[in-house]
Amino acid sequence: MEAAADLRDTASLTLKFEFNPQLGIDNPALSLAEDHSSSDLWSLEQRPRFCLLSKEEGKSFGFHLQQELGRASHVCNVEPGTSAQQQGLQEGDRILGVNNHVVEHEDSQVVARHIRASGPRVLLTVLAQHVYDAARAQQGKAVLLCPTFSQGVRPRLCHIVKDEGGFGFSVTHEHLGSFWLVLSTGGAAERAGVPPGARLLEVNGVSVDKFTHYQLSRKLWQSGDQVTLLVAGPEVEEQCRLLGMPLAAPLAEGWALPSKPRCLHLEKGPQGFGFLLREEKGFDGRPGQFLWEVDPGLPAERAGMQAGDRLVAVAGESVEGLGHEETVSRILAQGSRVSLTVVDPEADRFFSMVRLSPLLFLESTEAPASPQDTCSASPVETKDPPIEDTALPPAPCGSxxxxxxxxxxxxxxxxxxxxxxxxxxxxxxxxxxxxxxxxxxxxxxxxxxxxxxxxxxxxxxxxxxxxxxxxxxxxxxxxxxxxxxx
The missing domain is CATH 2.30.42.10 (PDZ domain)
Structure with missing residues (x-):
C-alpha cells in the first residue's frame, strides 16, 4: 500500500500540457523522445560492428571459433579481461570479415587462417547472432552482409626516406590527436605514396590519437632519416565514417616499404631441399623458426633462400607461435613441392616495429587501380649489380x-x-x-x-x-x- 501511494504521488507531479495546433507541441519531453517504429530500430540494429583486437606476444585475442554447417563462423567462449571482451566481442557473434577479407561464407578453418595471418592486430566485422539469422531469413543465404571498401580505397602504410627537402610534408592539426599532412610537390612523402589531404594515424607503429603537436614533432625527429606513416586519404575517411568502421592498421596496403616478405617455391632435388630449419630466439627475444645452412646450388638457394631468414608461413598459412616439430611436419606434409614465406632480419625488424604481420603485405606494395594491375618486384634496396656480357640484339631506335x-x-x-x-x-x-x-x-x-x-x-x-x-x-x-x- 505504501508503494502504491508513492506511485500516485509521483504521477501527480507529472507536468501536464495541452496541444495547440497553431503553436505545435510545447512539451520538451515529447520533443526529445522520438517515436521509433520497429522497422527503424531494425535498420539501426542490423549494422555490423567492428572489433579491433590486439594481443601481446605469447597471448591470444581471447576468443574461440565454432562452425555451423552453411553458416558464418561464430564466436564462442569469450575470455574475461582479454582484448576480445574489451572490444565488445560477444558469444554468438557471426564473423563476416577479417581485415579486408569477406569470410562470412568461409569455413572456420579459413577464418582462423586469416586471423592468424593478421599478426598482433586484427579487425573483425561481426553481426549479432539474432540479427544474422533474421537477415539470412529475409534476404537469402547467398547475400553478402559484410561491408567492404571500394576498389583501391584503403589506408596506406608509407615508408618515407628523407631527402634534401626533408620528409616532404608539414603537419596541421585541430585538436589533440587530429593531424593532417600538407605535402610538398614532388617531395619524399608524395613519392612514397602519401595521398593529398591525408590524415595521420600512426608513426612507426605508434598511434598519434593522443599526441600533442609537440609530441608528434619529437616522434618524427627521433625517427632520423626514415619514417613509416599510417595515413588515410579523405576518401578513406569518408568510407569509414559511412560504414562506422575504424581507420585500422590491419586494413592498410604498403607503399614503398623498405622490406617485404618473400615467397619461395622449392621443388625437392636428389639431394633434398638444401637447407636446415632451427628453432631459436630472434632479435627481440621471441622464439621462431630460422633457416640456416643453405647449400649452394640446391633448390633452396636457387629459390632465393638466405641464411638467417625467418619462416613465417608454409603454403600460405602462418606458422607464428608454432613449435619446431609442428612446423617441420607442415613442411613435410607438402611433399616434394614446398611454398615457404620468409622474412630477412631487416624485414623482421620492420614489421615488428609497425606491429603488423608481414603476411598482410604479400600481394602488393602499391594500391592497384584495377584488378588487372600488377607488381613485378618489391621496391627494396639493392647492391651494385655485377657487370656481365649479354648476347641480346641491340634495341631499336627510340628504345x-x-x-x-x-x-x-x-x-x-x-x-x-x-x-x-x-x-x-x-x-x-x-x-x-x-x-x-x-x-x-x-x-x-x-x-x-x-x-x-x-x-x-x-x-x-x-x-x-x-x-x-x-x-x-x-x-x-x-x-x-x-x-x-x-
Missing amino acids: RQCFLYPGPGSGYGFRLRLSHVASGPCLFISQVTRGGSAAQAGLQRGDVVLEVNGYSVDGENDLEKLQQLAEAEPPLCLKLVTRSGL
Whole structure:
C-alpha cells in the first residue's frame, strides 16, 4: 500500500500540457523522445560492428571459433579481461570479415587462417547472432552482409626516406590527436605514396590519437632519416565514417616499404631441399623458426633462400607461435613441392616495429587501380649489380635496354601498372625505389615496357608471363621507351 501511494504521488507531479495546433507541441519531453517504429530500430540494429583486437606476444585475442554447417563462423567462449571482451566481442557473434577479407561464407578453418595471418592486430566485422539469422531469413543465404571498401580505397602504410627537402610534408592539426599532412610537390612523402589531404594515424607503429603537436614533432625527429606513416586519404575517411568502421592498421596496403616478405617455391632435388630449419630466439627475444645452412646450388638457394631468414608461413598459412616439430611436419606434409614465406632480419625488424604481420603485405606494395594491375618486384634496396656480357640484339631506335639484378630481398626496386592510352593498353613503370637496382639501371617512372627477357609484351594478356619472368634467373632484361615516345 505504501508503494502504491508513492506511485500516485509521483504521477501527480507529472507536468501536464495541452496541444495547440497553431503553436505545435510545447512539451520538451515529447520533443526529445522520438517515436521509433520497429522497422527503424531494425535498420539501426542490423549494422555490423567492428572489433579491433590486439594481443601481446605469447597471448591470444581471447576468443574461440565454432562452425555451423552453411553458416558464418561464430564466436564462442569469450575470455574475461582479454582484448576480445574489451572490444565488445560477444558469444554468438557471426564473423563476416577479417581485415579486408569477406569470410562470412568461409569455413572456420579459413577464418582462423586469416586471423592468424593478421599478426598482433586484427579487425573483425561481426553481426549479432539474432540479427544474422533474421537477415539470412529475409534476404537469402547467398547475400553478402559484410561491408567492404571500394576498389583501391584503403589506408596506406608509407615508408618515407628523407631527402634534401626533408620528409616532404608539414603537419596541421585541430585538436589533440587530429593531424593532417600538407605535402610538398614532388617531395619524399608524395613519392612514397602519401595521398593529398591525408590524415595521420600512426608513426612507426605508434598511434598519434593522443599526441600533442609537440609530441608528434619529437616522434618524427627521433625517427632520423626514415619514417613509416599510417595515413588515410579523405576518401578513406569518408568510407569509414559511412560504414562506422575504424581507420585500422590491419586494413592498410604498403607503399614503398623498405622490406617485404618473400615467397619461395622449392621443388625437392636428389639431394633434398638444401637447407636446415632451427628453432631459436630472434632479435627481440621471441622464439621462431630460422633457416640456416643453405647449400649452394640446391633448390633452396636457387629459390632465393638466405641464411638467417625467418619462416613465417608454409603454403600460405602462418606458422607464428608454432613449435619446431609442428612446423617441420607442415613442411613435410607438402611433399616434394614446398611454398615457404620468409622474412630477412631487416624485414623482421620492420614489421615488428609497425606491429603488423608481414603476411598482410604479400600481394602488393602499391594500391592497384584495377584488378588487372600488377607488381613485378618489391621496391627494396639493392647492391651494385655485377657487370656481365649479354648476347641480346641491340634495341631499336627510340628504345633502350636495362639489365637488373635482384637485391638481398629478391626484388628489383620497381613497380608495374597497366594503363590504356590512345594506341592501346601498355605496361609502364609506376614506381622506382630510390637507390634500388631499377634506379641504378636508369629506369624512370613513366617508362613503358616493350620486352622482358626478349619476350614482347602488349600489356593486355601478359601479366602472368611477366610475373613468371620476374621470378626467373637474373639478370632481368627490360626493353623500355619513354611514354612520350609512343
